Amino acid sequence: MALAHSTAVPAPLARLPLRTFRPQDATDVYAHPRPELARLVKRGVLHRAAPGYFIVVPPDQTGRPWIPNLEATAAGIATAIYGPDDAIVMGISAARLHHAIPRALATAVIAVPRRHRTITLTDRAATIRFLRRDTRKLDAERADTPLGPALVTTPEQTVLDLARWPSLGDTENEVPTAVTSLYRRSDRERLTALAADQGLTTALTRAETWARAAS
Incomplete structure (x- = not known):
């Protein structure tokens, strides 16, 4: 071998x-x-x-203490379960990978095509939550992680997801700031089109309200 x-x-x-x-x-x-x-x-x-x-x-x-970050670990575990094309880092975890949330988190969120129980990690005090979605319709891109490239929702998709599920991941107080940061980087036409296609116009309105309040 x-x-x-x-x-x-x-x-x-x-x-x-x-x-x-x-x-x-x-x-x-x-x-x-x-x-x-x-x-x-x-x-x-x-x-x-x-x-x-x-x-x-x-x-x-090797030969030294090593632990990959939570988002990479979650992407790896979800990919082992669903394959590399059906496990997408989303929500607060995508915001982390887009550098819109600076601090390390204790919950990772992954979009997957079928339900899965929450996984509790044993190498740290953290959990991975899975949200069942039509992963084929999500706006996602490959992003580098310490373990290799993983699918991550784009800034535009992340804005909509955070505004739609602000409490998913137990960081609700940080979501408006993260949304505002990502909103300012987003392509507005793409954002509007995604919101219309995915029925997330209310989420877009909430995101715009947060962004205006922060300006």
């Missing part, structure tokens, strides 16, 4: 999207994945983020 350079993690696992996988994703590599993955965690080349979810530690981070 070929090994990923300097990681001791088999290359097929190290090459998975966002370096994140579940034991069932490793059955082509190991006949009995769980004890082998536990061994790699002890060696410090594999990071266990939550029960049943593992992240390959970057080669330049």
